[in-house]
Each structure stands twice: as C-alpha cells, then as structure tokens.
Amino acid sequence: MNCLDEARPLGAHAGCSHHVAGEDCRLCLVRPLSVCAALEPAEWASIEKMSTDVRFEERATIVHESDDVIALFTITAGVVRLVRTLHDGRRQLTGFALPGDFLGLSLERTWTFSIEAITPVTVCRFGRAALMEYVDQKPHFLMRLHEMATHELSLAQDHMVLLGRLTAEEKLAAFLLEIRRRWARIEGHASHHIPLPMGRQDIADYLGLTIETVSRTINQMQRAHQLVIVPDGVRLLNIDYFEQLCP
Amino acid sequence: MNCLDEARPLGAHAGCSHHVAGEDCRLCLVRPLSVCAALEPAEWASIEKMSTDVRFEERATIVHESDDVIALFTITAGVVRLVRTLHDGRRQLTGFALPGDFLGLSLERTWTFSIEAITPVTVCRFGRAALMEYVDQKPHFLMRLHEMATHELSLAQDHMVLLGRLTAEEKLAAFLLEIRRRWARIEGHASHHIPLPMGRQDIADYLGLTIETVSRTINQMQRAHQLVIVPDGVRLLNIDYFEQLCP
DNA sequence: GACTCGCATTGATACAGATCAAACCATACG
DNA sequence: CGTATGGTTTGATCTGTATCAATGCGAGTC
Incomplete structure (x- = not known):
C-alpha cells in the first residue's frame, strides 16, 4: 500500500496528505502542459470528479517498483525521479518528472519503476478504474495518451544514445x-x-x-x-x- | 522517397519489390504475434485491403531517419535494425525488429530512426493515411497500439539500465x-x-x-x-x- | 587454386571514468 | 556556540573498456 491507494484513510500515511477540496480544472496551472490539454472546457467537470490533490514530502516514495497501479497522476508542483534499482544497489534513473508530466501512461497493472519525491510534490490523482472507463468513452483522450507515450518513447531513444555513445x-x-x-x-x-x-x-x-x-x-x-x-x-x-x- | 513510398511504381526501386498478390491474413504466420492480434477474423478483410507485401534485400535501408512516415509495417520475415546516427558517425542501435514486430507505433509525421535490413526482409505494409482512418474507427485497435507502445517504453527503460549500469x-x-x-x-x-x-x-x-x-x-x-x-x-x-x- | 573482400579475432597500449579516501561546507540542532 | 550530518568537491590511483594495429578466416570470384 502506498500514498496513492484509494482505500487509504485520509491522512493515515506518513509523507503525504490529501487536499480533497480545492481542485478546480479552471484554475489548474499545468493543464495546458498536461494530458488534460486534450479535453474541452465542457469535459473538465467530468475529469474533476475523478481527481484528488495529494501532497508528498521531500524524499517520500510515491510508488514503489512493482506496486500495483491503483492510481495515476499528473505532477502539479515539485519534481520527482523515476528509479530502477538493481539487486546489488546500482541505480538507473529513467527520468525526472516536472509539473505537467503525467505518470501512468502505460495503463498496465504494475509499475515498472519507483517514483520518489525530490522536492515537496503535489499531484492530481486519478483512480485507475475510473480513468480506464473514461478512456473507453473518449477515444480522443486515448489518442492523447498514445501520443504522449510515443513521444516518451522517442525521448527514451534519445537517452539510449546519450547513455551508450x-x-x-x-x-x-x-x-x-x-x-x-x-x-x-x-x-x-x-x-x-x-x-x-x-x-x-x-x-x-x-x-x-x-x-x-x-x-x-x-x-x-x-x-x-x-x-x-x-x-x-x-x-x-x-x-x-x-x-x-x-x- | 524510399521503398515504402505509396506513389512509387512497382519494382522501380533497387533493393525491394512488391508482391501485391498473395497477402491473406488467414495464412499470416506472424498475425498472432503482431498488432493484428487485436482484430477479429471478421475484420481481417478490411485490414487486408490496406496492406501490401514488400520485400527488401539484405542491407537495404527501409526508412531513413527523419523521412516522412508514408507507410507503417509489420515485419513478416527477416530481421532489421533500428539505428540512430550522430553527426560524427557514432551509432546507437535502439533495437532489432524480428518477425511480428510492428514499426510505426508512433503515428507521428517523421521517423526518428533509420530502419535497415540485416537479412532479406518481408514486410506487410500499411499506408499511413488508411491506417490512421482505421484507428479512428476502431478504438480497440488504438488501444492495442497503445499497449504495444507502452510495452516498448518499458523495454526501452530496461535498455537504459543496461546501457547505464x-x-x-x-x-x-x-x-x-x-x-x-x-x-x-x-x-x-x-x-x-x-x-x-x-x-x-x-x-x-x-x-x-x-x-x-x-x-x-x-x-x-x-x-x-x-x-x-x-x-x-x-x-x-x-x-x-x-x-x-x-x- | 589464388586473390579479394568483409568481417571477426587477438594482442599491445592508452585513457576516460571508476574507485578509494579525505577534506570541505552548508544546514540543522542540542 | 560547537558539533553532528548529508551532500559536494578534490586528490591519488586503479581498471575496464577503448583504441590502434595486425592477423585470421570463410565466402565469393576469376
């Protein structure tokens, strides 16, 4: 269980706290940068209902490699690192996520990397089940996710060149x-x-x-x-x- | 212009040849491995109409980095390499594609890597425009593309660990x-x-x-x-x- | 069979970056 | 204030891999 677990009682976990009130897509500073840029203003209400703001302290582990994906999220403030760790402790960061970046593009069942807060972080959290349903109903939202995923893939290839050569x-x-x-x-x-x-x-x-x-x-x-x-x-x-x- | 250019007259280009007749999704050996696994048998006819078999000789360049994406394809036989080249000649291969692998997941306008035939290669070619239209009509096909893209992304992260650590x-x-x-x-x-x-x-x-x-x-x-x-x-x-x- | 040609292998040496070790320097805290 | 603490910098040395340079070897060709 982690801070993004849907079933967790509010405030029951060290390192994070919910701010259930206050999300308002109209006021969202990162919306134009985020996956939500694919939505019309008329659709904001529907996605707002699925979302919750969650805060994490510096150094908090937001998700752990191989955790079940219970929720997905957009970073609204702060910076996180995406970490793969080998058994003997060697680490490779696969990226940093900044405000506006969406985590959980893959829609798969488990995370393939840990996500750790480098600074205090605020995320806009979406329950996985609700978002999956949303994706089924809105093909243009899925298209946006797909575009973001393939863009990530291209950046990953850039990074392979960097690491290898x-x-x-x-x-x-x-x-x-x-x-x-x-x-x-x-x-x-x-x-x-x-x-x-x-x-x-x-x-x-x-x-x-x-x-x-x-x-x-x-x-x-x-x-x-x-x-x-x-x-x-x-x-x-x-x-x-x-x-x-x-x- | 390259071998996958839609407008190219048949057989007019060194290193590849079309076999317009003979594609039959029912007989396709790589279908269960490929993006087409997302389709029902009833849908085979529709995708068959969009597809053409194309052959390439060993060492042929199938697409060149930064080429416009005119067509996408599934490898049906042979092996290709995906290559990024730096200005000074340093190379990084971002992957190998084997039979069943789909190339063109990104649906973007230009390729971000070269594709070169290591062995004689046969591909099942789809025109980009036709496939885009198909994707718009079949959300489950888009979902399949998205799953494949995010799987690729996870493999790319594995490869970053390999290269870096x-x-x-x-x-x-x-x-x-x-x-x-x-x-x-x-x-x-x-x-x-x-x-x-x-x-x-x-x-x-x-x-x-x-x-x-x-x-x-x-x-x-x-x-x-x-x-x-x-x-x-x-x-x-x-x-x-x-x-x-x-x- | 002799001669390319395009890899692959092997050996000798160099060096970029790793490792080991210590000092430095903020910030926090009793 | 002094003193831990955690990260950063600097120095000395080592080493894994690159580089440079032959040599080997199989497939194709005349």
Missing part, C-alpha cells in the same frame, strides 16, 4: 539543455538560469556516471567559464558551448 | 537472453541455440560497446565453457550462468 562532458551538456528546455516549457520562456532540484547523485544515476565524475565535469565547465554554479542550480554563460557538445 | 559481460548475457526469449516467442519454444543474424558491430552498437569488446567477451564465455560459437550464432551451454549475470 556520449562522453561525460557531452552527457552533462545534453542534460543541462534538456532541463533548461523543460523549465522553459513550464515557465513560458527560456532562461540561462537552470534550477537543479536533484542532487549530484541523481544526475549521475540519470547519466550513467558516478557522482565524482558529475561533480568534476560541472566544475571543469565552471573553470572554463561556460557556466556558474549557483545555490539552486547553474547559470549558463555560453549556450553555444553546450549546443556544440550535442552531436 | 551493466558491465560488458552483463550486457552480453542480457542481450543473448533477450534474443533467445524473442526467438522463443516466434518459434513457440525456447532453444539453447540462438541465431544471431546481426554482426558483431551491430551488437556493439546496441550494447554501447566496441566490436572488439563484444568479440573478446563472447570468446571469453566460450573459453569458460558457458557457450559455443556456431556459424549462425551461439549455443548456450549453461543458462544459469547467463541468468545470474542479469541483476
């Missing part, structure tokens, strides 16, 4: 530009300032490197005056440098 | 067991004999290694009596050894 320096450059692009989509404009809420170890496990190599590479880039390390992330000084590193 | 020996073991499992699905039973129609360079580019490391690792396994190299692939002597290498 790029150097540490190229991996870091690609990572920083990826995160920059994703913040830009959320904020509506690109900035040279890139918040990095995830720690060095998470970046390492996402890029297939060690924490030391991540640290050294970022600090080399700083010494080369390509970026500045700031308390919450980095500021890029020379975008061209990073773009030229992406082959 | 496994050693050369573990990568090879995982690769051999993957190919074994896929042949077993096609043939109906698992065998210790694993045909490997792809060359060492393809294996290397799939696993994020060099051809030398692939060759050395396989030959080490042979010297350790865990497998035997045979003309068309390998024969596993000790399945346990390979399974224990998959963490």
Whole structure:
C-alpha cells in the first residue's frame, strides 16, 4: 500500500496528505502542459470528479517498483525521479518528472519503476478504474495518451544514445539543455538560469556516471567559464558551448 | 522517397519489390504475434485491403531517419535494425525488429530512426493515411497500439539500465537472453541455440560497446565453457550462468 | 587454386571514468 | 556556540573498456 491507494484513510500515511477540496480544472496551472490539454472546457467537470490533490514530502516514495497501479497522476508542483534499482544497489534513473508530466501512461497493472519525491510534490490523482472507463468513452483522450507515450518513447531513444555513445562532458551538456528546455516549457520562456532540484547523485544515476565524475565535469565547465554554479542550480554563460557538445 | 513510398511504381526501386498478390491474413504466420492480434477474423478483410507485401534485400535501408512516415509495417520475415546516427558517425542501435514486430507505433509525421535490413526482409505494409482512418474507427485497435507502445517504453527503460549500469559481460548475457526469449516467442519454444543474424558491430552498437569488446567477451564465455560459437550464432551451454549475470 | 573482400579475432597500449579516501561546507540542532 | 550530518568537491590511483594495429578466416570470384 502506498500514498496513492484509494482505500487509504485520509491522512493515515506518513509523507503525504490529501487536499480533497480545492481542485478546480479552471484554475489548474499545468493543464495546458498536461494530458488534460486534450479535453474541452465542457469535459473538465467530468475529469474533476475523478481527481484528488495529494501532497508528498521531500524524499517520500510515491510508488514503489512493482506496486500495483491503483492510481495515476499528473505532477502539479515539485519534481520527482523515476528509479530502477538493481539487486546489488546500482541505480538507473529513467527520468525526472516536472509539473505537467503525467505518470501512468502505460495503463498496465504494475509499475515498472519507483517514483520518489525530490522536492515537496503535489499531484492530481486519478483512480485507475475510473480513468480506464473514461478512456473507453473518449477515444480522443486515448489518442492523447498514445501520443504522449510515443513521444516518451522517442525521448527514451534519445537517452539510449546519450547513455551508450556520449562522453561525460557531452552527457552533462545534453542534460543541462534538456532541463533548461523543460523549465522553459513550464515557465513560458527560456532562461540561462537552470534550477537543479536533484542532487549530484541523481544526475549521475540519470547519466550513467558516478557522482565524482558529475561533480568534476560541472566544475571543469565552471573553470572554463561556460557556466556558474549557483545555490539552486547553474547559470549558463555560453549556450553555444553546450549546443556544440550535442552531436 | 524510399521503398515504402505509396506513389512509387512497382519494382522501380533497387533493393525491394512488391508482391501485391498473395497477402491473406488467414495464412499470416506472424498475425498472432503482431498488432493484428487485436482484430477479429471478421475484420481481417478490411485490414487486408490496406496492406501490401514488400520485400527488401539484405542491407537495404527501409526508412531513413527523419523521412516522412508514408507507410507503417509489420515485419513478416527477416530481421532489421533500428539505428540512430550522430553527426560524427557514432551509432546507437535502439533495437532489432524480428518477425511480428510492428514499426510505426508512433503515428507521428517523421521517423526518428533509420530502419535497415540485416537479412532479406518481408514486410506487410500499411499506408499511413488508411491506417490512421482505421484507428479512428476502431478504438480497440488504438488501444492495442497503445499497449504495444507502452510495452516498448518499458523495454526501452530496461535498455537504459543496461546501457547505464551493466558491465560488458552483463550486457552480453542480457542481450543473448533477450534474443533467445524473442526467438522463443516466434518459434513457440525456447532453444539453447540462438541465431544471431546481426554482426558483431551491430551488437556493439546496441550494447554501447566496441566490436572488439563484444568479440573478446563472447570468446571469453566460450573459453569458460558457458557457450559455443556456431556459424549462425551461439549455443548456450549453461543458462544459469547467463541468468545470474542479469541483476 | 589464388586473390579479394568483409568481417571477426587477438594482442599491445592508452585513457576516460571508476574507485578509494579525505577534506570541505552548508544546514540543522542540542 | 560547537558539533553532528548529508551532500559536494578534490586528490591519488586503479581498471575496464577503448583504441590502434595486425592477423585470421570463410565466402565469393576469376
């Protein structure tokens, strides 16, 4: 059982709390970014009835690899990591999810990765059964899910290239530009300032490197005056440098 | 323009030839494995009208990265590789497609990888426009595409773990067991004999290694009596050894 | 049979990134 | 304030895999 379990009494679980009141799709800041962008305003009421806001503390495990899928959700605030762990403790992050990202595209019975809160997180939660029914009734909603899934697949292939064929320096450059692009989509404009809420170890496990190599590479880039390390992330000084590193 | 271009006159292109007559879904050997498994026998006639068999020679490029998607297809015989190439020539294979595998899950406008025939290949070709229309009319067919796409996504995540966190020996073991499992699905039973129609360079580019490391690792396994190299692939002597290498 | 041609294998060496170890530096807390 | 604590940085060294360079070998061809 986890925080997304439908049967769980409100507030009965450490690390999360429900805010049943207050969801209002009209006010949703991430709607244009999310799966809900496929819906007409007239359809908001129907999906609103299926949804519940849930909050998680920093470091909470939202779902555990191989848990049953009881609910699916959109991140409305905060950042999570998607984690696969090997028996001996080696980790590979398959991605980060930012506000607007939907988790549970697959409609399958069990999760294939853990989802862990990097910052305090708010999600808009949908019960699996209700959403499955909704999908059956609204083919254009299924089409939207399918488009999102195949887009994810294309990004996964990009990441395979990164993991299999790029150097540490190229991996870091690609990572920083990826995160920059994703913040830009959320904020509506690109900035040279890139918040990095995830720690060095998470970046390492996402890029297939060690924490030391991540640290050294970022600090080399700083010494080369390509970026500045700031308390919450980095500021890029020379975008061209990073773009030229992406082959 | 490529071999799958709808407007292309029959036989006008090197490396492929149409066999317009002869498709018969009732006789299709890969149907139970393919996207068509979602269809009722009564629906076969409708999809049969949209499909054409096309053959490609060994080494033919079936589609090129960034080509427009004019047609989608199911592999009915032979093996292809899915290739991403960097500007400087580094390659990453994102997968191999075997008989029964569907290519074009994404329904997007352009391909994000090249598709190249490793052996002589036969495909069952569907025009994109016709298939899109079909999808609109048959939500259960879209659901089948979506399930296949999310399954692919899960496999892509497995492959990220392989590329980011496994050693050369573990990568090879995982690769051999993957190919074994896929042949077993096609043939109906698992065998210790694993045909490997792809060359060492393809294996290397799939696993994020060099051809030398692939060759050395396989030959080490042979010297350790865990497998035997045979003309068309390998024969596993000790399945346990390979399974224990998959963490 | 001799000669390509396109892989695959093997050997010697180099190096990018891992590993091991220690120091650093915020932040939290008694 | 001093002192844990958890993450980050830096340094020294090691090593798995890449790189460079031959050599081997089977299939096709003249």
